Amino acid sequence: MTDITAAIDPKLFRQLLGCFPTGVAVITTTTADGKPVGLTCNSFSSVSLEPPLVLFSLRKASSLLGSFVAAERFAINILSQSQDALSGRFASSKIADKFEGVDWAPGPLGTPLIDDCLASFECRVHARHEAGDHDIFIGEVRHMGTGSSEHALVFYKGAYMMLAESLRKQVLEGRLDTPAIDEAYRALYGTLLRLACERASGAEVDAIEAATDEIERHQGLLAAPQRIEALARFFSSIAQAGHNEALRLMAQTMTAVLRERLLHVTPSIPRPDVFPLRREVVRCLRDRDADGATAALDELIATLRRDTPE
Structure with missing residues (x-):
C-alpha cells in the first residue's frame, strides 16, 4: 500500500x-x-x-x-x-x-x-x-x-498490447524455446544488474531482497501463484534499480513471458537449491560488484534448467 x-x-x-x-x-x-x-x-x-x-x-x-x-x-x-x-x-x-x-x-x-x-x-x-x-x-x-x-x-504498461499478446501466443504455442529465452534473460538482466550496481539506491536493493524473501516464503506446491508473482517482482525490481527506461520496458515484456511460461508451459515448482544464488545477486548488488552479480545470475539460470534435485 x-x-x-x-x-x-x-x-x-x-x-x-x-x-x-x-x-x-x-x-x-x-x-x-x-x-x-x-x-x-x-x-x-x-x-x-x-x-x-x-x-x-x-x-x-x-x-x-x-x-x-x-x-x-x-x-x-x-x-x-x-x-x-x-x-x-x-x-x-x-x-x-x-x-x-x-x-x-x-x-x-x-x-x-x-x-x-x-x-x-x-x-x-x-x-x-x-x-x-x-x-x-x-x-x-x-x-x-x-x-x-x-x-x-x-x-x-509502456508497450503496445499487440506486442504483449503476440509474445503470449508464441509462448503458449511453444515457438519461443528455452535457450532463446535464457539468452535474452542473460543479456537483458546482465546489463540491468551492471547498471544497478552503479545507480541503485539502498531502498531499491532492499526491494530486490524483499522479493527474494517472498520467493523463499512461498515454497509449497499450493503456493505457486504467490511464488510466480514474487519471481516477477524479483526481476522487475532489478529492472527498476537499473534506471534505464528503455531497458525497463523491455524487462516488462520479459516478465510477461516469464508469467506465461510458469503458468501454462513449465509449471513453477519449489527450487530451494537456488536460494543461495539469488542471495548472492543481492549481496553483489550491495557490494557494487557487477561481475559477481552477473556471474550469480548466469549460474541461477543454468541451475534452474537442471533437473529438480531430490
Whole structure:
C-alpha cells in the first residue's frame, strides 16, 4: 500500500498510470500558414454526449503547444494496430516534418485527417484549461468518420498490447524455446544488474531482497501463484534499480513471458537449491560488484534448467 504521507514519485506515478490500457491517437491541426502538424497522444477521452465533447492534454513543454493554442480546430485520428509506425513517427522529436510520406487529406473542417485510421473526429476548440505541466484542450465534435475495420492500437504498461499478446501466443504455442529465452534473460538482466550496481539506491536493493524473501516464503506446491508473482517482482525490481527506461520496458515484456511460461508451459515448482544464488545477486548488488552479480545470475539460470534435485 502506498504511504499517503510520502511525496508522489513521478516515475512510479507514470508506471502505475500505465496499468490503465489506452488507445493511441494522433492529434493534428494546421499552423497559421496552413502547414499540417501533429503528435501522438494517449490522453484522448470523451467528455460529453450533449453537446459532443472530447479532450486531450498536451505538455506545456511541447514544441507544438503554440500551434494548438493558436488553432481554432483540431482533429483526433484513432490508430489501428497496423499503424504503430505512425505512432512512433508522430512521437519522435527527431523527425522535423511528421507528415512527410504520410497519406492524409484535409477534412471538411480543414484539419489533417490521416488515411486508414479507425475513426476520426474533427473538433472546434470549446475550451482550454491549464492543469499542472499540461494544457487540457476540450473540443466540440463537428465532423466524424470511420475508416479501417482493424483492432485498435492499445498502449499498456509502456508497450503496445499487440506486442504483449503476440509474445503470449508464441509462448503458449511453444515457438519461443528455452535457450532463446535464457539468452535474452542473460543479456537483458546482465546489463540491468551492471547498471544497478552503479545507480541503485539502498531502498531499491532492499526491494530486490524483499522479493527474494517472498520467493523463499512461498515454497509449497499450493503456493505457486504467490511464488510466480514474487519471481516477477524479483526481476522487475532489478529492472527498476537499473534506471534505464528503455531497458525497463523491455524487462516488462520479459516478465510477461516469464508469467506465461510458469503458468501454462513449465509449471513453477519449489527450487530451494537456488536460494543461495539469488542471495548472492543481492549481496553483489550491495557490494557494487557487477561481475559477481552477473556471474550469480548466469549460474541461477543454468541451475534452474537442471533437473529438480531430490
